[in-house]
Amino acid sequence: MKFGILVNEGPFTHQASDSAYRFTAAALAKGHEIYRVFFYNDGVYNGNKLLEPQSDDRNLVTLWSTLGKEHGIDLVVCVAAALRRGIEDEILQEGFRISGLGQMVEAGIQADRLVVFGD
Amino acid sequence: MYVNRRAPYGTIYALECLEVVLVAAAFDQDVSVVFLDDGVCQLKKNQDTTGIGMKNFSKTYGALDDYDVEKIYVEKESLDARGLTADDLVIPVEVLPADDLREVMAQQDVVISS
Numbered sequence: 001m002k003f004g005i006l007v008n009e010g011p012f013t014h015q016a017s018d019s020a021y022r023f024t025a026a027a028l029a030k031g032h033e034i035y036r037v038f039f040y041n042d043g044v045y046n047g048n049k050l051l052e053p054q055s056d057d058r059n060l061v062t063l064w065s066t067l068g069k070e071h072g073i074d075l076v077v078c079v080a081a082a083l084r085r086g087i088e089d090e091i092l093q094e095g096f097r098i099s100g101l102g103q104m105v106e107a108g109i110q111a112d113r114l115v116v117f118g119d
Numbered sequence: 120m121y122v123n124r125r126a127p128y129g130t131i132y133a134l135e136c137l138e139v140v141l142v143a144a145a146f147d148q149d150v151s152v153v154f155l156d157d158g159v160c161q162l163k164k165n166q167d168t169t170g171i172g173m174k175n176f177s178k179t180y181g182a183l184d185d186y187d188v189e190k191i192y193v194e195k196e197s198l199d200a201r202g203l204t205a206d207d208l209v210i211p212v213e214v215l216p217a218d219d220l221r222e223v224m225a226q227q228d229v230v231i232s233s
Contacts, residue, residue: 006231041135041233081135101142108229109148116231 003027004111005037006104008118010045011060012053017046020117021063028071036074036107037064039096041118044082047075047096065095076103120151120224122232123158128173133161136233137179144186151190151227152183153220154212155197162193162208180210194220 005024009016024034039046051061068075075096077087082098089098108114121140127133144150154162161177168175183191193212198204205214215223224230 008233040139041132080138084131101139102146104139105143105146105148108143108231114229114231118232 001027002033002035002110002112004035004107004114006107006114006116006118007037007039007043007046008041008116010042011051013042014119016117016119017043017060017064018058020115021060021067023115023117024073025067028067034071034073035111036076036103037068038104038107039075039077040081040101040104042085044077044085044087047077047082047093047098048087048091049093050091061093065093068095078104120153120227120230122153122155122224122230123161124156124232126157127161127163127166127177128168128171132233133158134174134176137176139231140188141182141186144183144188150186150188151192151223152188153192153194153224155194155217155220157197159193159197159201159203159208162210162212163203164207164209177209183210192220192223 005020007017007020011017046060046064053059064075077096077098079098079100121136123133123136125132140150140152162180166175166177191212193214195214195216205212
């Protein structure tokens with residue numbers, strides 16, 4: 001199946017990004033396709049490379065980035081939501097890109113299922 | 120279908136959901152919007168945000184009609200629980216009981232909650 005993933009919360013405060021990451025990794029492991037992961041609302045913080053969690057904790061920014069590189073996943077951060085929160089290209093983690101809400105709409109159209117992870 | 124369940128202020132979900140609804144409509148999608156739980160308060164008339172210093176964006180819901188978003192549903196139970204009726208809202212809506220709303224949701228290709 002072809003999945004689109006929508007992540008609406010940032011790392012740490014809510015579990016949504018962890019759940020989305022694990023769902024995405026599990027779907028790939030089962031041979032499913034991930035059409036796109038779109039980050040909206042506070043979800044845009046998942047693309048902030050300045051995050052430095054403690055060394056014995058998970059780092060969702062690098063986890064997403066690594067997963068994206070390994071599987072060639074399109075990781076898209078909403079431009080309007082990102083600028084509102086100070087996320088610009090200069091602090092965007094490698095593997096992410098900033099684009100418009102149309103990319104979310106397109107994911108809903110192209111994917112068999114769009115799975116929303118929020119609070 | 121976009122589902123709004125939260126109060127208009129205090130978090131940004133309501134405003135950012137409205138933004139994505141307008142974009143989806145601009146992409147010629149068959150967009151519908153639902154308001155339930157505290158989300159019904161997003162449509163309440165006479166909002167005054169001066170005391171909290173946040174932008175009152177309730178007038179923007181009027182733009183839904185300009186974007187041909189005409190399927191706007193409000194859950195009856197949520198209105199009743201808050202002492203509201205359709206007359207208290209800034210735009211015309213279709214008020215549906217939860218059972219009917221469930222059927223409308225089941226017909227959707229994509230449901231995005233906010």
